[in-house]
Amino acid sequence: MDRYAPRECAASLKVAAGQHSEPGRKPVNQDFHGLCLPGEPLLGSKGIAVALADGISSSNVSRIASETAVASFLEDYYCTPETWSVRKSAQKVLGAANAWLHAQTRQRHDPDRDRGYVCTMTVMVLKSTTAHILHVGDARLYRLRNGALEQLTEDHRVWVARGKSCLSRALGLAPQLEIDYHTQPLEQGDVFLMATDGVYEHVDAQDMAAAVAAHPGSLDDAARALAALAYERGSGDNLTVQIVRIDALPGRQASELGRYSLDLPCPPLLAAGQDFEGFRILDELRASSRSHVYLARDLASGGQAVIKIPSLDLRHDPAYLERLLTEEWIARRIDSRHVVRAWPAKGPRRYLYTASEYIEGRTLMQWMAANPRPSLESAIAIVEQIARGLQALHRLELVHQDLRPDNILITPDGTAKIIDLGSAKVAGIDELMHAGGHAGPVLGTAQYAAPEYFLGEAGTPRSDLYSLAAMLYQMLSGRLPYGPDAARARSRAAQLRLSYVSVLGRDREIPAWIDGVLSRALHPDPCSRTPELSEFTYALRHPAETARQGERLPLLERNPLAFWKGLSLVLAIALAALSLPL
Template sequence: MDSYAPGAPAASLKVAAGQHTEAGVKPVNQDFHGMCVPGEPLLGAKGIAIALADGISSSNVSHIASETAVASFLEDYYCTPETWSVKKSAQKVLGATNAWLHSQSRQRHGQDQDRGYVCTLTVMVLKGATAHILHIGDARIYRLRDGAVEQLTEDHRVWVAHDKSYLGRAMGLAPHLEIDYHTQSVERGDVFLLATDGVYEHITDQDLRDAVTAHGDNLDAAARALVRLALERGSDDNLTMQIVRVDALPARQAGEIAQYSGSLPCPPLLDVGQEFEGFRIVDELRASSRSHVYLANDIASGDTVVIKIPSLDLRHDPAYLERLLTEEWLARRIDSRHVVRAWPRTRQRRTLYTVSEYIEGRTLTQWMAANPRPALEPAIAIIEQVARGLQAFHRLEIVHQDLRPDNIMITLDGTAKIIDLGSTRTAGIQELGAPDDEPGPVLGTAQYAAPEYFLGEAGTTRSDIYSLAAILYQMLSGRLPYGADAARARSRAAQMRLTYVSVLDRDREIPAWVDSALSRALHPDPRERTPELSEFTHALRNPGAAAGGSERLPLLERNPLAFWKGLCLIQFIVILLLFINTP
């Protein structure tokens, strides 16, 4: 694992916590609770997780369900990709746990849910300055801020009479899990209190305030006092209380650059033949307003690598420097033969730069210049390879945002590789940034950028599909879809006036379904665009799939034989009618 994590706060999130649980008057405690405060880099990437489960009293195995739900979440959540958002990570883990609990109940207890592996589960993940809350059942989370107590969860309990109710949702109750998810902003000094119904049904908001105030930093004592108070007031259920106080918050947008700007200064421009941190510079591959890229040899191993350093113009721009470091961080986490790989870090770095594998070949731009009118098969084969690389991004909740021919390498054996990750949008990192109400700049290249970027909207996987389709469109037609009009269309109304021009012509053997697939993938409105990469690539090779279903294609394209048979039948009927009516 890297010794740094982009987006990981310079000042770490710090909390104080207290927990207490008792069986109460019952012989078995079916509640289960837990909390995990990892070290860096997981603290910045995944946050602090708190979980509380409450078993149902009718089942003698629900304590196993409670323990399984909490333990599985606290272990498996931190095993999900660091690039995933909290929501996706938590929902994947909870869904898998729910499926296991439900299957155990069906195998051992059939349809009798009241005896199965069923429990409530309430989870809170503190990441950055945000509390992510996932809730199933009737445990509760309260927030105490400036003396005011606010309930943050809604009980999933269905009341059939004033004194009779049942759980509407629970872990293990059904094969599919419906989870309440929402976020809350966090301020320093906030106190979050998680409680099962055995506690909260017998205490008041004032009791919560008094316990937290009376016990100061001893939050274990505060949790114990609230449990004992509920018992004294007649609670006949298991009782669990968790208290978490936020003592320090990371500064918003204080990411890796804030941590390393002092220890990792930007290097000077490099010269051919120069030794640089264990590498020997062989050649300068390219220089731009954003970066300088060099071919180098690792002196220790003799391997050829590519080194990228910040340009002179941008080395004082923290946002750009963070994107540069994020590029290598992501390359270590994306596993695809169609995406450039980061070079292993074998020694401590003294300056800020990235190192990646050297790919011998040419860019897709150069390939297109050498093949101005390529045959359909090699063009689609390249696009399919790039799509497989993009799928590796999308599986990790990463949007590339700058897919263009210059950022795609074609190796000597014909393998396509995405080589630039500097403009990506990563869900897990995005959660750590401060909210930004102003439209951001278009990070990608305008010619291939999806129209929604020019409205200031965030990119999605459909934006990447647009860029991929634009590349294929250019390969087949020699022009860009919509020309320069897409970049000039800065309103939804203007974008809806953009007109798709077919790639079909008399001199090229391009099937109509390929043109239809491009038309849909290049729709100006992302809601009308092809939703999945796999659907786009499938449509390129399968008649009838391009328009989202064969029913949308003309009969001539769907079934030419049936079309001509029908036309002949109509002509026969017309001739027959003319013959009958002829005197």
């Protein structure tokens, strides 16, 4: 959003918050809490973070653990990529905090985990209309809605004897961290209460609801009242309460890019020689039903850029306009020589368009037409470069979704670049628009789209891998692996009946192990597909290991159609045997 003029947006998430923490009857307060309410654009892309940690009483350094855990989370969470989902961002930060705390404990002279850097951790991130909850330990998070109180977290505590228990999970307790994660839809008026065991063991649901109702104008006072009540009832532990009330929710058009796409007018069709937004239009590169693309010169730097504007037919389609802006937004966050780069920002814009670097070259489709029988080495070299570009996307939790030969440019020096990001799925944006986890419409090209898209499933990195493998298959054979049948298979059963046709042919000298690599990468079921891009590209260069791996694969993965035919035959024989008279 750094290249568009900022504006005020009334439809944003608004909360009221209150907090209170005190040592109670203990000499030291080992609890620590915090809340971060950022401004835009972080409010839209990362949300509001609330965190509470409770140090274990047996350790004299647990105060350091709880303070470090909360402070590092609230700082580091907002430094994670904007493209990441809340879940990935929070889990990465909590995992790093856990590793540091556990290492500190191991470096102590007395590495007893009950005396180490250990604390509970409960985090709530409010983003758009969803609460993302991450929890480990025995602090609690409640939701008060319409007068009813519901506990949203589970205590990770094991009772070893009557009246005696210990934490089964906590931050810093073990090298690996298992975190509970779930989401809750938000409603205006919802009240969330976080509390340590020093409070919730001595107050009940009625007390919590009464405290919130008695102090509607000051949730700090409500938190203080609950702590005081727990103290009066004999609590001997630290006392910490956090309260957050949802006062306003954003509208359904939650994405900042979506809001900007509605604000900016579409430009008129451009012509050679025309000056536009600091560029001079040199030529029209192509026009389609989706967009008009022009070659332009930056009047300030003299460099050549590509300007893309929406077509006349799609200027009233908000979803398409948002995807157009998303394409450049993504390009600004990718650092790879195999992915097109956005043009340097030139300040606020008056029109809706995108600007990217101009890449001289030809599409992979044109390259294949000029090289109908490429060498195996040249084909693999192109695939490896595309894979490196995809890996740059996947590291930022992006899925391309429309990988095809027309979206790949080959420069005169042989460098492959992914040039179209308009259909990419961004986890951090997607969770705004599809909070329920439902996949959107298939945006890719049917011939290269992974079969799971036709079942309405969301794309994953394995979907991009399928498209990449389909392009290699086409380079080597001149055809697509399943032809038009993949797009027609609209059920899992129909997809399992798809029969992979070997890439090997009489007119080409292609090693058999390459066919094995492709058959696994092109499996209709993503769960049976090669799991990682790196594994796919490695297999293309290491025939001996690939052959051994292929020998170990079960028949179901190597040839699902043969497996099911064989199983059906065995069952038929068994039924026939059972029907014979004794």
